[in-house]
Amino acid sequence: DNMTTLQSRLEECREHMEQGVEGAIDEEHRVRKQLSRALLMEEVMWKPRSCTHWLAEGDKNTSFFHDMAKSRQAKRKIRSIEYDGTEYVQSRQILEVCTAYFRRVLDTDEAQGMLFEGVD
Known part of the structure; x- marks a missing residue:
């Protein structure tokens, strides 16, 4: 080898x-x-x-690929988020902060115009 x-x-x-x-x-x-x-x-x-x-159906290197997939998944996870000077680390809090942020951003008249631009 x-x-x-x-x-x-x-x-x-x-x-x-x-x-x-x-x-x-x-x-x-x-x-x-x-x-x-x-x-x-x-x-x-x-x-x-x-x-x-x-x-997913099996291979002689299954454990290797499973470890690779777990590693990729861990890299993609949001572990914490800071919003208005406060850091959130619990999954539920992160979800709530993100949801509130995007609701606020997308609720503006400007955002509504962009969302429906070109829709008849």
Whole structure:
């Protein structure tokens, strides 16, 4: 496996650096770049698979994709919101603040005009 090989080479480079072997730092930089490229290629390969619907029906990497989906969901969650100088952290409070804000914004005459612009 290319990743395993690169990780082993990186470890060897670190050992050589500790031993003061000439050129070890340059080699470590080269191996680190190769490993970064390999990781990027692997990410590019897995990204489409993690978003496809058929994964819901099962795959040998189910736990991996489940973890990826949970991670994406966690990133998309609003954990807190500040409104009029007060921070809200409870889901119900966040919902109420957002609802009140958009009601107020969309209740103006200007907003009503924009909403119904072009409607006959």
